[in-house]
Amino acid sequence: MADAWVDLLPALEIHGYDAAGALVSWPASGAVETPLLRLGGSVRPLLPGRLPRFGRAPADAPLEYWSPTEKAWRAIEPGARIDATEPWAKAAALQLAQQDHERTPGDAGVNLKELVKSSRESGVMLPSTSYIVVENAAQWRMLDLSERQKLDQNAALNFKETPAPAWAWLSAGFAAWLAFRRWRQRRSAVRA
Numbered sequence: 506m507a508d509a510w511v512d513l514l515p516a517l518e519i520h521g522y523d524a525a526g527a528l529v530s531w532p533a534s535g536a537v538e539t540p541l542l543r544l545g546g547s548v549r550p551l552l553p554g555r556l557p558r559f560g561r562a563p564a565d566a567p568l569e570y571w572s573p574t575e576k577a578w579r580a581i582e583p584g585a586r587i588d589a590t591e592p593w594a595k596a597a598a599l600q601l602a603q604q605d606h607e608r609t610p611g612d613a614g615v616n617l618k619e620l621v622k623s624s625r626e627s628g629v630m631l632p633s634t635s636y637i638v639v640e641n642a643a644q645w646r647m648l649d650l651s652e653r654q655k656l657d658q659n660a661a662l663n664f665k666e667t668p669a670p671a672w673a674w675l676s677a678g679f680a681a682w683l684a685f686r687r688w689r690q691r692r693s694a695v696r697a
């Protein structure tokens with residue numbers, strides 16, 4: 506969990522116990538100098554494998570980095586802007602969707618199945634997607650057969666998704682609970 510938020514909260518540290526019962530910290534403690542970027546009023550750490558996302562900034566706001574030696578913000582030379590339809594822009598958008606999904610899978614607006622589909626279509630491998638390279642059709646058939654057997658052996662893996670109950674059912678259940686509660690209160694008042 507700490508890894509999913511480290512680009513927004515680099516000091517986030519979670520303590521827990523591993524399988525052997527030893528106390529472990531995630532991420533591991535240590536003084537690591539993290540480069541900082543600033544765009545407009547947003548400051549973000551620059552971390553490998555994570556794309557920084559900034560708040561809204563004016564179009565003319567310079568991208569800057571913190572220089573510890575000069576103890577000042579230094580401007581980064583402007584780069585070329587990429588059209589949103591370019592493969593690199595699509596790969597960056599897919600990486601941001603992956604980061605959002607890791608942080609809050611239910612609220613990210615994209616599910617894992619969509620991420621895998623987009624990853625296959627674009628050819629961009631994400632941490633949550635991977636490819637298995639097979640050399641011939643026989644290997645593909647064996648891989649497919651073994652996956653089906655694994656899914657058939659565990660019935661819980663066959664369910665893809667459970668939809669949320671309709672608001673009417675939730676309201677009816679709550680109303681029934683309230684009615685039952687009032688009935689019990691009246692019954693106990695009559696006995697007393």
